[in-house]
Amino acid sequence: MSTVKDGAVTAPRLKTSAMIASFADPGQKTAPAPFGRALAALAETDPRIVGLSADLSKYTDMHVFAKAHPDRFFQVGMAEQLLFGAAAGMAETGLVPFASTYSVFAARRAYDFICLDIAEPNLNVNIVGGLPGLTTGYGPSHQATEDVAIFRGMPNLTIVDPCDSVDLEQAVPQLAAHAGPTYLRLLRGNVPTVLDEYDYTFELGRAKVVRPGNDVVFVSSGLMTMRALQAAEALAAHKVDVAVVHAPTLKPFDEATVLAELDTPRLAVTLENHTVVGGLFETVASALVRRGLTRRVVPIGLPDAFLDAGALPTLHDRYGLSKAAIVERVLEELR
Structure with missing residues (x-):
């Protein structure tokens, strides 16, 4: 609520619950627990599906699966190494495990x-990581700002960074059908529904042009595709025409689709909910160099730093992930 101090009305304070905060905008269309619902639905037709959690089923939407299939859910407690060791053993017997915890614990604590x-x-084995990037107001202990950088060097691992509920619902069965291990940067709770308006379908390993544009091209992943689309609409008011390429699979990376869009005179920008070290920006940059394409790419992402704690709207503004910050950065580059 607004407050009055020394006779002046101040702007309302922005608040979010630090642990279960939603990055959805007020009034935005959302879907509740799309991962948990999709997994529970898949298990109805595939008896190999099992779910595991390390004492965080409520905060990774695994509780939806646990309620629907209690005989196929395994709670291992606060023991992430045991979580993934057990999942590996289950996979060896022919089961298809989805093992959930926070991204920080999977990437930092259980890597080996x-x-x-x-x-x-x-x-x-499908590793499901909650609170990726800046999706919690808790500080560095829970903000997995470097998880993609940690996991990108692991052989055989597929990495998926979904934008919204559409991505999540369609990704779950494809992850289960994939032969090797996967890492999903989970969006939990009330997740925005965005891509249904863009004739989009998720395909594992593929990037998609979800919006054409003549002046600027955004290459984005995760929730930053939602922000990219919002910024593109706002920039249209400045007579700036923006294309948006959504790359939900970060490894293996769809170089052909992305580089075809970057090999133009348009301003090129990457947007990611991850440090600019070792994530989407550096994936794009290395692909450009390998293909012999010389051009500048502007990175929008989190800094190479431990981030502050606080309300998500405030933090997204502070670290340049908000729509307003993206619009301002693009206009500066075009001046």
Whole structure:
């Protein structure tokens, strides 16, 4: 609510629950727990599907699956290494595990178990990481701002960074059908529904041009595709025509689609909910160099730093992930 101080009315304070905050805008169309619902629905037709969690089923939407299929859900407690070791054993017997925890615990705490128990034997284990990037107001202990950078170097691992509920609902069965291990940057709770308005379908390993444009091209992943589309609409009022390329699969990366869009005179910008070190920006940059394409790419992403705690709207403004910050940055580049 607005407050009055020394006779002046101040702007309302922005608040979000730090742990279960939603990045959805007020009044935006959302879907509740799309990952958990999609997994529970898939399990109705595929008896191999099992779910595991490390004491965080409520905060990774795995509780939806647990309620629907209690005999196929396994709670291992606060033991992330055990979580992925157990999932590997289940996969060895022919089951298809989805193992959920926070991204920070999967990437930082259990890396060796994932690498040697799951990735090296190329098992069908689906790692579900909650609170990726700046999707929580908690500080560095829970903000997985470097998870993609950590996991990109792991052989055999497919990495998916979904934009919205459409991506999540369509990705779950494709992840289950994929032969090797996957890492999903989970969006949980009330997740925005955005891509249904753009004749879009998720295809594992493929990037999609969801909006054409003549002046600027955005290459984005995760929730930043939502922000890219919002910024593109706002920039149209400035007579700036923006294309948006959504790249939900970060590894393997769809170089052909992305580079075809970047090999033009348009201003090129990457947008990611991740540090600019080791994520989408550097994936795009290395692809350009390998193909012998010389051009500048402007990175919009999180800094190479430990981030502050606070309300998500405030933090997104502070670190340049908000629609207003993106619009301002593009206009500066075009001046």
